[in-house]
Amino acid sequence: MSLDFTLVFRALVFPGFSFIVLLTFLCDWVERKIEARMQNRMGPTYTGPAGILQPFADFVKLLAKEDMVPRNTRSVVFKLTPVLSFSMFVFAMFFLPIDGSNVILNSSFQGDLIFVLALVSVANFFLFLSGWSSSNPYSEIGATRVLTQFLGYDIPLSILAFGPALLASGLSISTIAANQRIPFALLLPWAFILFIIALQAELEKDPFDVPHAETEIVGGYETEYSGRRLAFLKLAKDVQIVLGAVLVVELFLAGPYGPVFLGIPEFWYTLWFILKVLLVVVITEYLTCIFARLRIDQVLVVNWRVLMPLSILSLATAAGVAFWL
Amino acid sequence: MTTVDQEILTTLGNKLGEKMLQTPTPQLGKVSVRVNAGVHRDALKILLEKDESAGISAITGVDLGENIEIMYHIRTLGTIVTIRTQVPKKDPRIKTITDILPGANFHEREVADLFGITFEGHPDPGRLVLSEDWPKDLFPLRKDAEITDIENKKENITALGESEQSSDKGVLTTVIMGPQHPALIEPEKFSLKVDGEIVKEVKPRIGYVHRGIEKAAEKRTYLQDVYLVERICGICNACHATCFCQAVEAIMGTEAPVRAKYLRTIVLELNRIQSHMLLLGHAGLEIGYEPFFQYMWRDREIAMDTMESLTGNRVIASFVTIGGVRRDLKEERIPKIKAGLATLKRRMVFYKNLLDGDPTLKMRTKGVGVLERQDALKLCVVGPVARGSDVKMDVRKDEPYAAYDKIPFKMISYSEGDSWARLMVRLDEINESIDILNFALDNLPTGPYRVRVPRIVPAGEAISRVEAPRGELFYYVKSNGTAYPERVKMRTPTFANILSFAHIAEGGNIADVPASFVSLDPCFSCTDR
Amino acid sequence: MAKKIKLSPMLKEVVSQIFRVPATQKYPAVRPKVPEGLRGKQIFDINLCISCGLCASDCPAKAIEMVNVEGKKRPLFHLDRCVFCYQCAESCPRNAIKDSGFFELASTNKYDLVIRPEINHEKGSEE
Numbered sequence: 013m014s015l016d017f018t019l020v021f022r023a024l025v026f027p028g029f030s031f032i033v034l035l036t037f038l039c040d041w042v043e044r045k046i047e048a049r050m051q052n053r054m055g056p057t058y059t060g061p062a063g064i065l066q067p068f069a070d071f072v073k074l075l076a077k078e079d080m081v082p083r084n085t086r087s088v089v090f091k092l093t094p095v096l097s098f099s100m101f102v103f104a105m106f107f108l109p110i111d112g113s114n115v116i117l118n119s120s121f122q123g124d125l126i127f128v129l130a131l132v133s134v135a136n137f138f139l140f141l142s143g144w145s146s147s148n149p150y151s152e153i154g155a156t157r158v159l160t161q162f163l164g165y166d167i168p169l170s171i172l173a174f175g176p177a178l179l180a181s182g183l184s185i186s187t188i189a190a191n192q193r194i195p196f197a198l199l200l201p202w203a204f205i206l207f208i209i210a211l212q213a214e215l216e217k218d219p220f221d222v223p224h225a226e227t228e229i230v231g232g233y234e235t236e237y238s239g240r241r242l243a244f245l246k247l248a249k250d251v252q253i254v255l256g257a258v259l260v261v262e263l264f265l266a267g268p269y270g271p272v273f274l275g276i277p278e279f280w281y282t283l284w285f286i287l288k289v290l291l292v293v294v295i296t297e298y299l300t301c302i303f304a305r306l307r308i309d310q311v312l313v314v315n316w317r318v319l320m321p322l323s324i325l326s327l328a329t330a331a332g333v334a335f336w337l
Numbered sequence: 338m339t340t341v342d343q344e345i346l347t348t349l350g351n352k353l354g355e356k357m358l359q360t361p362t363p364q365l366g367k368v369s370v371r372v373n374a375g376v377h378r379d380a381l382k383i384l385l386e387k388d389e390s391a392g393i394s395a396i397t398g399v400d401l402g403e404n405i406e407i408m409y410h411i412r413t414l415g416t417i418v419t420i421r422t423q424v425p426k427k428d429p430r431i432k433t434i435t436d437i438l439p440g441a442n443f444h445e446r447e448v449a450d451l452f453g454i455t456f457e458g459h460p461d462p463g464r465l466v467l468s469e470d471w472p473k474d475l476f477p478l479r480k481d482a483e484i485t486d487i488e489n490k491k492e493n494i495t496a497l498g499e500s501e502q503s504s505d506k507g508v509l510t511t512v513i514m515g516p517q518h519p520a521l522i523e524p525e526k527f528s529l530k531v532d533g534e535i536v537k538e539v540k541p542r543i544g545y546v547h548r549g550i551e552k553a554a555e556k557r558t559y560l561q562d563v564y565l566v567e568r569i570c571g572i573c574n575a576c577h578a579t580c581f582c583q584a585v586e587a588i589m590g591t592e593a594p595v596r597a598k599y600l601r602t603i604v605l606e607l608n609r610i611q612s613h614m615l616l617l618g619h620a621g622l623e624i625g626y627e628p629f630f631q632y633m634w635r636d637r638e639i640a641m642d643t644m645e646s647l648t649g650n651r652v653i654a655s656f657v658t659i660g661g662v663r664r665d666l667k668e669e670r671i672p673k674i675k676a677g678l679a680t681l682k683r684r685m686v687f688y689k690n691l692l693d694g695d696p697t698l699k700m701r702t703k704g705v706g707v708l709e710r711q712d713a714l715k716l717c718v719v720g721p722v723a724r725g726s727d728v729k730m731d732v733r734k735d736e737p738y739a740a741y742d743k744i745p746f747k748m749i750s751y752s753e754g755d756s757w758a759r760l761m762v763r764l765d766e767i768n769e770s771i772d773i774l775n776f777a778l779d780n781l782p783t784g785p786y787r788v789r790v791p792r793i794v795p796a797g798e799a800i801s802r803v804e805a806p807r808g809e810l811f812y813y814v815k816s817n818g819t820a821y822p823e824r825v826k827m828r829t830p831t832f833a834n835i836l837s838f839a840h841i842a843e844g845g846n847i848a849d850v851p852a853s854f855v856s857l858d859p860c861f862s863c864t865d866r
Numbered sequence: 867m868a869k870k871i872k873l874s875p876m877l878k879e880v881v882s883q884i885f886r887v888p889a890t891q892k893y894p895a896v897r898p899k900v901p902e903g904l905r906g907k908q909i910f911d912i913n914l915c916i917s918c919g920l921c922a923s924d925c926p927a928k929a930i931e932m933v934n935v936e937g938k939k940r941p942l943f944h945l946d947r948c949v950f951c952y953q954c955a956e957s958c959p960r961n962a963i964k965d966s967g968f969f970e971l972a973s974t975n976k977y978d979l980v981i982r983p984e985i986n987h988e989k990g991s992e993e
Contacts, residue, residue, distance in 0.1 A: 650950070695875075
């Protein structure tokens, strides 16, 4: 059995695992710098030019720290969930076209949009389990909050994702990304805005910051983790942010496709891809900075009474727009 | 003595009759009566009949050798009435007053801890400022206490903390907002019993930063004590120094010159501005609103730089001394200070619009942590906590000190009683402070800024009150004619307000606990001393 | 339905802050201007001292120790105990203790944190 060199290269180096991790670090740095500038301070400055190596330095520092497993935890679940949720998020990225085609060539199929959304849900469930398996009241409260919030935003998120699918008449993400002569954000602006708000809830950023509110429950589900496991948990959360941004880019902003000047199309596609992802990251960070944190019952009110009806409405209007087109 | 004081004295004399033993010479013109132990409850009831908003300001214990004198300082009608009793050291027992005024709970427990008095009928006796393994028969503030070799005398206790029986409250989890917690700036323990997300019961335990400053003050001279009491709290340090110096000046019978009084007012108001800005930023952080926190603290630097140019240091001013202030304010510095104040005033407009207009901020603070006016009076709260619940009390208006009788300003009060009202009180007070500062800088009188005072203070006692940013700060100083004070008692505003926290947190969500807690503006270094 | 919804002023403020210079002081690359009258390291002039010992007895932190130098008692300042209140400068009847305004006193060496009376400490920095 000979291993296909292209497959290994694409899966491990570019645009696979290493590229995704490096993109995560880049997005983390952009997020921290933009947040700092919005708060009129400097952000990471010293590590590397303009502080660009800071997320990498944080990751390496955590890897070197002591890794403690408290006595009363369910240790198998406790030990596995950080790595499991991280790998689920990275695996979900494999189905999104980054340089014009998926990571594993010709692996897209009809319905992989639903597959990706299901993977995201399972990875979130692993985050809940990581808090539930710790024997700490703070972690339990954080874990229950993750689940309560998850029940609220998951359905609107999926419903809103079907809007572009209707417009592109296909449930495969590569089809949706490729069929956008005009980006769907301009054709369905209300769906775009609602999707970003539902994404805020999924990424646990203000105003839906409740599951890991530091000033109330110390660390939420991250409280008992330390060392390598904490490094992977944090990396999982960062990859989740990138995955959310990539989903927005693929569904609403015409994916990696854009004008190609002379040269290799793959290079230009990757460049447009990175720029669009950074744009979405900046938008979500702006939303984070202008709102305070809502209480869990207020989050439920927003999810079920505002997001849900509006997302059903947007699906209906998307059907109408698709028919008209 | 003012007419109000005379009236109170006459009422007490008429109603108590011969139970009122004698009226020692009043100090600072305040009413002070002496009764037998047991009659203090009747005296308190008479005062409450006369004025329903009377509250306990402090309970002081003084070791007189054979007896221990317990003084109840009642704040009523804008003045302080002191009711003194004595209990013998061999049998120190006295009836509690917590059934009449629930706010006296912590005050009595502190005297019980430090002097060994048993308050009969107290609903919740137990250690307050000392740790549970402190030796049982060692009372630190008594004059004959030997505080040596504590390690070997410690009690042997098996279980620290309260019993966890939840009798009729179903299945409750205990979440301990423990001594180390990101929401608290300083360590105190709050045990919350929660049911899902609703808080059913709160038990505070303070005393984690008790440093024994009241005892330390007795072993240093008056001049060294000014620097000691400054370091009780970093945020309101000038208020502590001013209060102590005013008390000592009252015993000596001197007064600071007029220019010194204006300069003291300037540094006190600067303290108030930076303390309120610190709190508003901290409130933003607790609610999860980080940009608000960063902007507020960036603007706070204007006040800190002004403090540095005025006193030589950003935080601990070391500016006020017995007899006046230590440095003068040069004329050429005033324009720069006024420019900084103008910038601050402009920024305050933005923050006021923010607190009025931002939807998520209002969702987190409106209707959260409500303290009704009746409860505020019964729990004897002070400061912006009281003013946010429509209790109009402010020492600067009731009993003006420093230069406050010459400077016009408004007392701010809101009537909603929730966290939003308390934060708005502080925001409006910043605006008022900027106006007071501008007035004082414009009308600074010329003259000396300090008078020389002798090092030995004649025998006597005095009470002094100052409106610190967190509320009424109360000092009682007794001197016995030597260079060292006999007794210095400090009752800080957060100590009086901590009881109300248990009251407003019960019944709300866990998520509301930091939001309502931070609106009380706790400062635990002040609480524990 | 026609009630005017007040937009939070934070929306505009956050965007405008991105384009402003950060408020962070770039210390230690940029040294700040030390305000006049800052209470920093003390300067002790041995020629003015009359060995009265008032500085040591008035110090609230007990940071001054009277030591024997060439037969006379002189003050030794323990800067790790000092709170920089400058009560010593006020109590000195001959004005022998002055303020240098030097505040960068952190050190890994206990020798730096003591002002010895026999050494001339006129310049407060880099010693």
